[in-house]
Amino acid sequence: MKTVIFYYTGTGNSLWSARLLAQGLADVRLRPMKQADALATGDAEAVGFVFPVHVWGIPVPVVQFIEKLSLRPRVYLFALAVNAGQVSRTLIQLRGMMAGRGLKLAAGYSIVLPSNYIPWGGPGPAERQKKMFDGARSKIAEAADCIGGRRSAPIEKGPLWQRIVFTVIYKMTFKQVHKMDKDFWSDDKCNACGVCVQICLAKNIELQEGKPVWRHHCEQCLACIQWCPQESIQFGKKTPAYQRYHHPQVSLQDMMPHVVEH
Numbered sequence: 001m002k003t004v005i006f007y008y009t010g011t012g013n014s015l016w017s018a019r020l021l022a023q024g025l026a027d028v029r030l031r032p033m034k035q036a037d038a039l040a041t042g043d044a045e046a047v048g049f050v051f052p053v054h055v056w057g058i059p060v061p062v063v064q065f066i067e068k069l070s071l072r073p074r075v076y077l078f079a080l081a082v083n084a085g086q087v088s089r090t091l092i093q094l095r096g097m098m099a100g101r102g103l104k105l106a107a108g109y110s111i112v113l114p115s116n117y118i119p120w121g122g123p124g125p126a127e128r129q130k131k132m133f134d135g136a137r138s139k140i141a142e143a144a145d146c147i148g149g150r151r152s153a154p155i156e157k158g159p160l161w162q163r164i165v166f167t168v169i170y171k172m173t174f175k176q177v178h179k180m181d182k183d184f185w186s187d188d189k190c191n192a193c194g195v196c197v198q199i200c201l202a203k204n205i206e207l208q209e210g211k212p213v214w215r216h217h218c219e220q221c222l223a224c225i226q227w228c229p230q231e232s233i234q235f236g237k238k239t240p241a242y243q244r245y246h247h248p249q250v251s252l253q254d255m256m257p258h259v260v261e262h
Helices: 013-023 060-068 090-099 126-148 160-183 195-199 223-227
Strands: 003-007 028-032 046-052 076-083 105-112 184-186 205-208 211-214 233-235
Touching (some): 003 013, 013 028, 013 046, 013 076, 046 060, 060 090, 076 090, 090 105, 105 126, 160 184, 184 211, 195 205, 223 233
Parallel strands (some): 003 028, 003 046, 046 076, 076 105
Antiparallel strands (some): 184 233, 205 211
16 A cells, blocks of 8 residues: 545545545555544555645644554655635644654645535535536646655645634634534424434434434534435524535445545
């Protein structure tokens, strides 16, 4: 195994990106970060991370995963940070985490895809989504060429104002994310199917009297609201009017824990 790619995904954008990247490389294994035995990289020559940007930084569980991950000296490291257009300082943050361990992040790419943060609205018109998918395919092909050649590339970042303002917000909210599930609720369309319980990356949801209850260790991946077959899960007051989104080439079955080998 020359390359291992670890991914974290709630609504499929990062899984799709990781799969597409793997198609451009040889001898690759994809592994979900949430898999219990995923903390060893074996004899991999290259290790990559594909994850969404949360609150303009690295998601809490991704930080925790990378801090525990065993990495060999001089391993080639790369990353794709999936976002809706504001990568901010996310990849710079990851570079700093690696440098703190005496390692180098050789390449870091910002991949722009439709937003899944439904509290701020839906993913946008289909035509705009298509442009994002096409742009992401081109960007990931560029990344695969660089990574396959084990070359270094500039670590991508947002404009200075983002890196200043959004980093402050990220630092203020980092330890509060687990409490952000207080605004989730389910309406009368809920039929107690349990999809939300199964898909929750944090195992944060229980059914009580046929209704989901959030247990306050949320990761804000939004899988529960976006994958609910009845669209009965809501967040705040506005989401009943907003279009749901998950990547069109990722299925509910794909989202369950698994290992994909190439």
